[in-house]
Each structure stands twice: as C-alpha cells, then as structure tokens.
Amino acid sequence: MRIDISGSGAVTLGDVVTCDGFVHEYPIRVQTHVHEDHMDGFDRSKGHQKHIIMTQPTRDLLIAEYNADIPYRANVKAVSLGHPIHLAECQIRLLDNGHMLGSVQVEVTLPDGGRCGYSGDFAWPLGEVIEVEELVLDSTYGSPESVRKFTQEEANGRFIELVVERIKVGPVLILSHRGTLQRAASCLDDAVKFPIIASARLCDELRVYQQHGYSLTKVLNAETAEAKLACSEGRYIRLYGTRERFPTDKGEATSRIVLSAYMSRFGDPVVEYSEKAFCVSLSDHADYIGTLEYVRATGAKKVITDNSRGGHGVDLALALKRELGIEARPSTSQYEREWGK
Ligand SMILES: [Zn+2]
Ligand SMILES: [Zn+2]
Numbered sequence: 001m002r003i004d005i006s007g008s009g010a011v012t013l014g015d016v017v018t019c020d021g022f023v024h025e026y027p028i029r030v031q032t033h034v035h036e037d038h039m040d041g042f043d044r045s046k047g048h049q050k051h052i053i054m055t056q057p058t059r060d061l062l063i064a065e066y067n068a069d070i071p072y073r074a075n076v077k078a079v080s081l082g083h084p085i086h087l088a089e090c091q092i093r094l095l096d097n098g099h100m101l102g103s104v105q106v107e108v109t110l111p112d113g114g115r116c117g118y119s120g121d122f123a124w125p126l127g128e129v130i131e132v133e134e135l136v137l138d139s140t141y142g143s144p145e146s147v148r149k150f151t152q153e154e155a156n157g158r159f160i161e162l163v164v165e166r167i168k169v170g171p172v173l174i175l176s177h178r179g180t181l182q183r184a185a186s187c188l189d190d191a192v193k194f195p196i197i198a199s200a201r202l203c204d205e206l207r208v209y210q211q212h213g214y215s216l217t218k219v220l221n222a223e224t225a226e227a228k229l230a231c232s233e234g235r236y237i238r239l240y241g242t243r244e245r246f247p248t249d250k251g252e253a254t255s256r257i258v259l260s261a262y263m264s265r266f267g268d269p270v271v272e273y274s275e276k277a278f279c280v281s282l283s284d285h286a287d288y289i290g291t292l293e294y295v296r297a298t299g300a301k302k303v304i305t306d307n308s309r310g311g312h313g314v315d316l317a318l319a320l321k322r323e324l325g326i327e328a329r330p331s332t333s334q335y336e337r338e339w340g341k
Helices: 042-048 056-066 152-166 180-191 200-211 225-233 288-298 313-324 333-339
Strands: 003-005 011-013 017-019 028-030 051-054 076-078 085-087 090-096 104-109 115-118 134-137 172-176 196-198 219-221 237-241 255-260 270-274 277-281 302-305 327-330
Touching (some): 003 134, 003 302, 134 288, 152 180, 152 277, 172 180, 180 196, 180 200, 180 237, 196 200, 196 225, 200 219, 200 237, 219 225, 288 313, 313 327
Parallel strands (some): 017 028, 028 051, 115 134, 172 237, 196 219, 196 237, 255 277
Antiparallel strands (some): 003 011, 090 104
C-alpha cells in the first residue's frame, strides 16, 4: 500500500504528503484540525517542511493558540475547501468532515493518477466525501456495540433542556474539549438569555469561531466588570476548557456539566452523576454504522485503520473485511507483525 501511519501518528499518503505529523523526507504536511493528538511535530514541520496546508479556520485557531510566527511563515498556508491545489506533482483536495471548526478529510491524487486519502476525525453524515482507492481511517468507534441510538440533534436538544432546567436554581458550569465546547456554547447562545462567561484566553479562541459563523453573542470575558456583575447575580453559564478545572468553591446551587466528545453510553446522551453533576455526549465522531457508510462512500478498496490515537483499529479492520469485503489492517508495528504487511 502507498499509505501508512508512523508510530507517532503521522499519516503518509504517497511519497510527499504527510498529515498530522512530521516525517523528515516529506515536503508537504496537511494539518487536518487543531486537536492535540494531531499536532505532533508541528514545530519541526514549520522549520523543515516546504508546505504546511490547512483551512483558514484551522490557521486562525493555530494563530489564536500559539500566535507567535505563524502569520509570517510563508510555508503555513490556508487553502479553500474543495478547491484542488497542485504541489510536487500531486493534486490535493481538502473537504469538510464535520468534526470541528476547520477540520477536513484529505484526498491526494498521485503523479500516476492513483488516489489515496485520510478521513481525519470525522462526523457522519457528510455532504461530500473524498474519492479514493486507498484510505487511512480514524477508528474511534470500531465495534458493532458502538452504535448510537440518538441523533446529534437529539443530544443537542437534551443538553439545552438540561442547562435551561439547571440555570433556574443557579449557575451552570460547563467543561469540554476544544470544538465541542464552542459548538455547545453556540447552541446555548440561541437558547438561553443569560450571559456565557469564559476566561480571557478562551474568549480569544471563541472569537475565531465567531468570525467563522458561530453564534456567540452572549459571551463575556470573566475579567470584565459586566461578567463580575453577572456572577454576583448568580445566573450565568461559565465555560471551561480541558486545561482548566471546575472550581470547588462555587456554592450549593451550582450545576456542573462535562461534555464528552466521545460516547460513554450509546443509548442515552445524558448521564446523571448526582443531582448537580452530569455528563452529556455531544460526540463529533461518526459511530460504527456511520464509519462503515463513510468507507463505502469513499470507494476505498484498501484501508488502514488508525491505531495510533487510541480507538479500535483492530476491531474496525476486522469489521471492514467482514462487512464490506475489502482489504483492511490496523496501523502500528505491533499488529503489522501479527497481520503481515
Ligand atoms: Zn479531533
Ligand atoms: Zn483525533
């Protein structure tokens, strides 16, 4: 196969394109999105790789996060969705994959006309899917037990209901990953009339989401007088990123909600830990059925399932052989030995 994944998670598509990782001999890196498990070797890429390409929202998020030199680096470039670009005799197309702001699937047409691609972390259904012969596939959900019994809209609806209910008695604190947190805040912005408070740092990040179309009109920087007044009145929503923690001193009436980008239970999006503590699954990954449908839509005949970022690469490779009758194997050397190359 002409596709592979290194031990550190760099996806290689042909001989010149890597995604989400650094490989020394490769001149081109595609950055599919900004989640940390996809950022390996980014600084080395900045120093060594000729072209680092991504969408404009991803570039803006990286600048908000690391600011520093990205705006001045000629090799860090934003490209438009769906618009083919030609580099090093390859054609590269980035398509939306519904996972978070700026995230993409990658399609590479090699000099001999062969096509390979990488799903990135993806949601399902999608409007447009890459067309490839060989595919590197995210394997967050790989087994037939991982079938979600609710839609994303139902999960969003349950989440909003929960916040509306809990804010009647006091503040609601929400903690989640990048992407999921901002999507949730945007849902609440339309549904709730109370202020949404966040740290100065998180506000910078939220501004990028707002520039790219998220509705976030009620967000206040926690350091402002307006936010302090709202806090003293006790009716507000406070957002926390995963680098922060829930404070312990917020009083009796406070509710805490953790939003999980993964599904802990597939039957119900809301798990109640206590009267005031909840976990809600707002997953931005396709489930098992969605993953099979995605692979079918790409037309891939050979698949490597990503086993370098957790998930279920082995189960998923077996399922692809069984359900779709295509050639599939998990990544990582441990399994390469057992499965043969
Ligand atoms: Zn991700
Ligand atoms: Zn990931």
